[in-house]
Amino acid sequence: MHINPLFPYPLYLVISERDCYPKNWLKVAEEAIIGGVDLIQLREKADDAAAFLDKAVRLKKLTDHYGIPLVINDAVEIAAQIEAWGIHVGQNDLQPLAIREKYGDKLTIGWSIEAVQQLESQQMLFVDHLGVSPIFSTPTKRDTVTEWGITGLKQLRNSTEKPLIAIGSINFQTAQQAWNAGADSIAVVSAICQSADPRQASAQLKALLK
Structure with missing residues (x-):
């Protein structure tokens, strides 16, 4: 397993209540x-701030209990409020420089x-890791610009030292490809959230990352 000391989290789950339905998302x-x-990473695009905060607080209790990092998608204020480990933002969200200026080093910053x-952007100076999105186009995210593919991922790997998180239709067939192409972390949604046995699916995915 090529663990990057800057991002020692090979298996990255992006979760939302809807992605787990009809299972209980916290149980998943x-x-x-x-x-x-x-x-x-908690990603709740449809929730208002109060509902998102409620979920974030409950998930933070769980991740703290197990000693793993919690990343909040987009909602920087919520991430800061619950003292999450990190925040993940896209091109249309608050940008890394602005987050760093407001919150200092309180939040680890991921950028799509x-x-x-x-x-080449100056924002890169304030980014801790990059979400390479999507590796393969995915029904859970339709507003994307580039479909990177394995070739694009390799190109990025040769162009930056920043940790790379591969996301977008990553499943049992594609996880190992992305890992071998140089991703430091594999982000999955439905491969775990929609699995009949999320524990077993996680164990099987983790076993591929060797």
């Missing part, structure tokens, strides 16, 4: 952690990379 999160997930040109 716990089963996934027991199975081998190293980090969880959609074009190679972003590597």
Whole structure:
């Protein structure tokens, strides 16, 4: 397993209540952690701030209990309020420099990379790791610019030292490909959330990352 000391979290779960339905999403999160997930990101695009905060607080209790990092998607204020480990933002969210200016080093910052040109951006100075999104196009995210593919992932790997998180239709067939192409972390949604046995699915995915 090529563990990057800057991002020692090979199996990354992105979770939402809807992605787990009809299963209880918190139960899925716990089963996934027991199975081998190293980090969880809460992504609730449809929730208002109060509902998102409520979920974030409950998930933070769980991730703290198991000692794994919690990342909040987009909602920087919520991430800061619950003292999450990190925040993940895209091109249309509060940008890394602004987050760093407001919160200092309180939050680890992940940034979605959609074009190679972003590597030249001054924002890169404030980014801890990059979400390479999507590796393969995915029904859970329709507003994307580039479908990177394995070739694009390799190109990015040769162009930056930043930890790379591969996301977008990552499943049992594609996880190992992305890992071997140089991803430091594999982010999954439905491969765990929609699994009949999230604990076993997590363990099987983790076993591929060798």
